[in-house]
Amino acid sequence: MKPVLLLPTLFAAQLSYAQTFTEIPLAPPFAGVFDGAVAFSDVDLDGDEDALITGTGSAWAPVAKLYLNDGRGRFSEKPNSPFEEVFVSSLAFADADGDGDEDVLISGQGSGNSIPRLYLNNGRGEFAQYMGLPFEPVTHSSLAFADIDGDRDLDLLLTGQSVTLNAPVAKLYANDGRGRFHEISGAPFTGVLSASIAFADVDGNGSPDVLIAGASKAGILSSKLYLNNGKGRFAEQTNTPFTGVYSGSAAFADADGDGDQDLLLTGNRNGASESAAPLSKLYLNDGRGVFTEKTEVPFINVCYSAIAFADVDSDGDEDLLLTGNSQSLFRIAKLYLNDGRPVSAKGPELPSTEGTIVRSLFSDVDLDGDLDVLIAGLGSPGPMAKLYTNAGSGRFAERTGTPFECVYFGSATFADIDGDGDQDLLLTGTNSSGALSKLYVNDGQGRFSEKSGALFEGVYLSAAAFADVDGDKDPDAFLTGRNSAGLRVAKLYLNDGQGQFSEKPGTPFVGVYNSALAFADVDGDKDPDLLLTGINAAGDPVAVLYINEGQGKFSEKKSTPFEGVYLSAVLFADADQDGDADAFLCGGNRASVPIAKLYLNDGKGHFSEKPGTPFEGVYEGSAAFADVDGDGDPDVLLSGLNAARTPITRLYLNQGKGQYADAPNAPLPRAQRRICRLCRCRWGQGPRCPAHGNQRSQRADSRLVSQRRAGRVWPDERRCF
Numbered sequence: 001m002k003p004v005l006l007l008p009t010l011f012a013a014q015l016s017y018a019q020t021f022t023e024i025p026l027a028p029p030f031a032g033v034f035d036g037a038v039a040f041s042d043v044d045l046d047g048d049e050d051a052l053i054t055g056t057g058s059a060w061a062p063v064a065k066l067y068l069n070d071g072r073g074r075f076s077e078k079p080n081s082p083f084e085e086v087f088v089s090s091l092a093f094a095d096a097d098g099d100g101d102e103d104v105l106i107s108g109q110g111s112g113n114s115i116p117r118l119y120l121n122n123g124r125g126e127f128a129q130y131m132g133l134p135f136e137p138v139t140h141s142s143l144a145f146a147d148i149d150g151d152r153d154l155d156l157l158l159t160g161q162s163v164t165l166n167a168p169v170a171k172l173y174a175n176d177g178r179g180r181f182h183e184i185s186g187a188p189f190t191g192v193l194s195a196s197i198a199f200a201d202v203d204g205n206g207s208p209d210v211l212i213a214g215a216s217k218a219g220i221l222s223s224k225l226y227l228n229n230g231k232g233r234f235a236e237q238t239n240t241p242f243t244g245v246y247s248g249s250a251a252f253a254d255a256d257g258d259g260d261q262d263l264l265l266t267g268n269r270n271g272a273s274e275s276a277a278p279l280s281k282l283y284l285n286d287g288r289g290v291f292t293e294k295t296e297v298p299f300i301n302v303c304y305s306a307i308a309f310a311d312v313d314s315d316g317d318e319d320l321l322l323t324g325n326s327q328s329l330f331r332i333a334k335l336y337l338n339d340g341r342p343v344s345a346k347g348p349e350l351p352s353t354e355g356t357i358v359r360s361l362f363s364d365v366d367l368d369g370d371l372d373v374l375i376a377g378l379g380s381p382g383p384m385a386k387l388y389t390n391a392g393s394g395r396f397a398e399r400t401g402t403p404f405e406c407v408y409f410g411s412a413t414f415a416d417i418d419g420d421g422d423q424d425l426l427l428t429g430t431n432s433s434g435a436l437s438k439l440y441v442n443d444g445q446g447r448f449s450e451k452s453g454a455l456f457e458g459v460y461l462s463a464a465a466f467a468d469v470d471g472d473k474d475p476d477a478f479l480t481g482r483n484s485a486g487l488r489v490a491k492l493y494l495n496d497g498q499g500q501f502s503e504k505p506g507t508p509f510v511g512v513y514n515s516a517l518a519f520a521d522v523d524g525d526k527d528p529d530l531l532l533t534g535i536n537a538a539g540d541p542v543a544v545l546y547i548n549e550g551q552g553k554f555s556e557k558k559s560t561p562f563e564g565v566y567l568s569a570v571l572f573a574d575a576d577q578d579g580d581a582d583a584f585l586c587g588g589n590r591a592s593v594p595i596a597k598l599y600l601n602d603g604k605g606h607f608s609e610k611p612g613t614p615f616e617g618v619y620e621g622s623a624a625f626a627d628v629d630g631d632g633d634p635d636v637l638l639s640g641l642n643a644a645r646t647p648i649t650r651l652y653l654n655q656g657k658g659q660y661a662d663a664p665n666a667p668l669p670r671a672q673r674r675i676c677r678l679c680r681c682r683w684g685q686g687p688r689c690p691a692h693g694n695q696r697s698q699r700a701d702s703r704l705v706s707q708r709r710a711g712r713v714w715p716d717e718r719r720c721f
Contacts, residue, residue, distance in 0.1 A: 030075065030374075030387070031057055031065050033087075038374055040363040041093035041102045044068060044125035049363040051075060051374060054108060056087040062110050064089075068125060072445075073366030073389055080622060080639055082127055082649060084117060086110040094145035094154040096120070096130075097179030103127075105156065107141040116143065116158065120179060122628070128651075133181055136171050137163040139193075146199040146208040149232030153177040157210060159195040167217045168193040174232065188236055190222060192246070200252035200261040203289035205230055209237075213267060215246040223250070223265060227289060241293050243281060245269050245303075253309040253318040255294075255338065260287040262294075266324060268303035278303035278327055300324075300332055310362035310371045312390060313337060321362070321373060365389065403450055405438055407431050407460075415466035415475040418499035420444065424451075428479060430460035435484045437464075441499065455501055457483055457491060460513075467519040467528040470494055470552035477501060480515045480534060488513050488537050494552060508556050510536050510544055520572035520581035523547060523605035530554065531583055533568045541566040541590055547605060561599060561609050563589055565619070573625035573634040575610075576600055576658035583607060586638065588619035594643055596623070600658060614662045616642055616650055629653055636660065 036055015043050045048069040057063040064083035067075040089108025096103040101123040107116035116135040119127035138160030145154040156173040170189035173181040192214025199208040207230040213223035221244030226234040248267015255262040263283040270277040280299035283291040302324025309318045317338040326332055362371040365387065372389040410429020417424045422442040429436065435458035440448040462481025469476045474495040483489050488511030493501040515534025522529045522545070530546040543562035546554040568587025575582040580603040586596035594617035599607040621640015628635045633656060639649040652660040 030067060031063050031077075033057055033063060035087045035089070036063075037089050037091045037108075039091055039093055039104075040365075040374070041104070043093075043102060043104075043121055043127075045101055045123055047071065048367055049365055050125065051365075052083075052091060052093075052104060054083070054086050054089040054091055054106060061085070062087040062089075062108070064106065066125070066127075069365055071367055073372065073387070075365075075387075078125060080649075082129055083119060084110045088140060090142050092143050092145050096145075096154060096175060098153055098177045099123070103130075103179065105143060105145075107138065107143055107158070107160070109139055116141070118179065130179055134183055135173065135181070136160075136169055138169065139163065141193075142195045142197045142214075144197040144199055144210075146210070148172070148208060148228060148234075149174065150207060150230060151177065155232070156181060157189075157197055157199075157212075159189075159192055159197060159212065159214065161193045162191075167191060168195075168214070170195075170212055172232075172234075184232065188234055189226065190216060190224060192216060192222065194246040196223075196245070196248055196250035196265075196267065198250040198252050198263070202252070202261050202263075202285055202291075203227055204260065204287055207231075209289065210234065211242070211250050211252075211263065211265075213242070213245050213248065213250055213265065220244070221246055221269065225289070225291075237289060241283060241291055243269055243279060245279065247304050248278075248302075248324075249305045249307045251307040251309055253320075255282060255318060256284055257317055258287070260285045263291060264299075264307055264309075264320070266302050266305040266307060266322070278305070278325060280305075280322065280324075298336060300326055300334060302326055302332065308362055308373070310373075312362070312371050312373075314370055403448055404440065405429075405431060405433075405436060407436065409460040409462070409481075411462050411464045411479075413464050413466060415477075417441070417466075417475055417477075417495060417501075419474060419497060424448075424499070426456070426464055426466070426477060426479075428456075428459050428462040428464050428481060430458075434458065435460045435482065437462075437479060439499075439501075451499065455503060456493060457489060459483055459489060461515075462513070463515045463517050463534070465517055465519060467530075469519075469528055469548055469554075471527060471550070472497065476552065478517065478519075478530070480509075480512050480517060480532065482513045487511065488535070490515075490532065492552065492554075504552060508554060509546065510542060512536055512542065514566045514568075516568040516570040516585075516587070518570040518572050518583075520583075522572075522581050522583075522601055522607075524580065524603055525550070529605065531562070531570050531572070531585070533562075533565050533570055533585060533587060535566045540564060541568075541588065543570075543585060545605070545607075557605065561607055563595060563597060565589055565595065567619040567621075569621060569623045569640075571623060571625060575625075575634060575654065577633050577656070579603065582658065584623060584625070584636065586615070586618050586621060586623055586640065593617065594619040594641065596638060598658065598660070610658055614652060614660055616648060618642055618648065631656075635663075 033055030038053050040049040040051055048071040050069050051067045054064045062085040064085045066078040066081045068078050069075055086108025091106045093102040093104050101121040103120045105118050115137040118130045120130050121127055141160030143158045148155045153175040155175050159170045162169045168191035170191050172184045172187040174184050175181055195214030198211045202209045207228040209227045211225050215221055223242035223244050225237040225240050227237050228234055245267025250265050252261040262285050266280045269279050278301040280301050282294040282297045284294050305324030308321040312319045319338050320336045323333045362373050365372045370390040374387050407429025412427050414423040422444045424442050425440040427438050437456035437458050439451040441451050459481030464479040466475035474497045476495050477493040480490045490509035490511045492504045492507050494504050512534025517532045519528040527548040529548050533543045536542050541564035543564045545557040545560045547557050565587030570585045572581040580601040582601050583599045589595050596615035596617045598610040598613050600610050601607055618640030623638045625634040633654040635654050636652045642648050651663045653663045
């Protein structure tokens with residue numbers, strides 16, 4: 001993570017100067033927000049920076065969305081993230097539990113209370129809330145992590161309006177190295193709200209000091225510097241020149257290139273009942289923590305502001321992006337280039353941001369060695385979030401958008417269809433043009449082009465999957481859904497090895513929609529069989545098993561125990577560790593009651609329902625198998641709507657032989673998790689990574705798009721791929 005301190009702001013762009021930033025079209029775009037926060041972190045340990053965005057969204061409702069980066073600056077939303085949707089929010093990434101990946105703390109106002117929530121990362125960008133932490137419930141908060149006591153873990157400073165005390169607080173929490181925090185008593189910090197927090201070693205003793213700026217309960221404004229003695233004990237540094245502000249931002253950086261940390265401070269220097277009086281002041285450090293104000297700086301005075309320092313032109317010094325409300329409440333977004341002698345008045349131009357910026361921060365999102373910028377805020381006509389990429393030396397160039405059709409009621413699945421070593425894409429769904437199924441070929445650089453002449457029938461309310469059903473070493477395609485005439489279809493297309501597909505005639509598959517499907521070798525003959533669920537032409541939910549007899553010739557297996565489901569999820573795993581593929585399915589049954597059931601395989605494709613399982617039934621959901629506790633057997637994570645239409649997410653741990661137990665809020669064990677140096681995957685037991693020990697375990701599950709049985713969805717469930 002690149003540490004950047006950012007506070008809520010409201011702005012629009014005022015632009016000049018010669019060089020330009022250019023907005024990069026995204027597919028899909030980031031959710032627009034204001035009264036929020038943004039942060040970059042490599043959450044899935046794949047070497048690029050992902051993005052988390054919180055705040056008030058386009059429907060004036062709180063949002064919290066995680067976007068994963070493909071390494072080239074193209075982002076896609078990660079579904080089913082557990083983060084509570086919040087506004088008037090703040091967030092920070094840090095490795096709270098010391099396991100080598102970055103966790104996240106989020107504070108703000110949402111549907112629940114205002115207690116800050118810590119979410120632990122499993123190293124794959126999958127988060128789970130860590131319960132029972134002692135953090136003060138606060139609103140209008142700010143937070144920052146730093147190793148204050150030199151024990152090599154990250155401690156926490158939290159400020160804001162206490163819900164229980166009805167007063168501003170500033171509290172310090174020490175970390176035990178495993179993500180367990182306790183409050184440090186006797187900290188000298190003045191409680192503030194609408195605050196700015198910035199950590200830096202200003203006096204050169206090797207420990208982080210802290211600046212806290214904000215408003216007290218009586219409305220008194222302050223900007224106070226507290227020096228750290230190296231053991232996490234702070235004392236206020238008196239006689240500092242800093243002006244008291246609130247609703248601003250503070251950031252440390254070596255502005256003058258002398259090797260110590262200087263301070264830029266912005267905000268409103270008048271009380272809440274007075275008219276806005278914004279300021280932007282630069283204070284230079286003498287290396288011992290003694291600051292003097294630098295006059296004659298070019299910065300526009302701003303409040304409700306954000307500061308982001310970064311070397312955008314790769315000349316070795318810190319440039320500045322400054323956003324905020326000016327004296328007349330005119331909103332600005334300006335980039336100032338540093339010539340090595342604090343900062344110059346001239347800087348590259350930022351393009352129009354259609355209004356206001358609530359957050360701004362830098363990161364090299366496309367891994368080309370220079371820093372790009374993400375800006376989010378209240379634009380026109382509503383919230384916005386835009387990414388601008390840097391072509392080097394402060395020159396910015398537009399990247400064209402992806403060719404993918406925008407669809408809903410659809411599915412997306414990847415496979416190397418043409419044998420060139422990269423992942424191509426099959427996309428299904430519907431839009432204003434009707435039902436579609438399109439194939440996009442990857443050039444190996446992540447640039448896709450639509451493959452013309454593909455024979456796939458257009459479907460929506462659909463599911464799709466690839467598998468080598470005919471044993472010729474290339475992936476064939478199977479898809480289900482409703483076609484343009486509203487008929488249920490289920491079709492198999494065989495691949496010629498060059499990515500040319502032809503429909504296999506005479507298949508026995510039942511046409512379904514609101515469906516799910518999964519391939520696995522259930523009978524031990526080394527070819528993939530198929531389990532298919534959904535609503536058939538009679539309107540009944542079904543679950544049908546088809547056995548592959550070789551060469552892609554399938555026949556229905558009669559008298560199976562599977563209960564028919566719709567709005568479902570289907571997956572295979574060896575739950576009882578006997579060497580064959582067991583089946584798990586969830587969804588709504590014939591009575592529209594959500595179920596979740598495990599069926600054990602005898603090794604010959606004969607299944608029996610496992611009695612006494614603890615799984616809570618869900619529909620409009622999803623499920624996944626993984627060995628989360630490192631004991632060598634697959635556990636189950638299940639999410640969706642339960643019988644009360646309440647969204648749930650449940651983790652069930654496998655006790656061995658397919659015996660599962662509910663594990664609410666169970667943190668992942670630390671001792672058995674390992675990280676592969678080659679592929680960054682994690683595993684539990686054994687000395688070798690499964691992928692690099694020639695024991696690769698592949699899991700293919702179709703993306704479930706939420707939809708109702710009648711074909712209706714909530715507005716926010718429509719997604720543009």
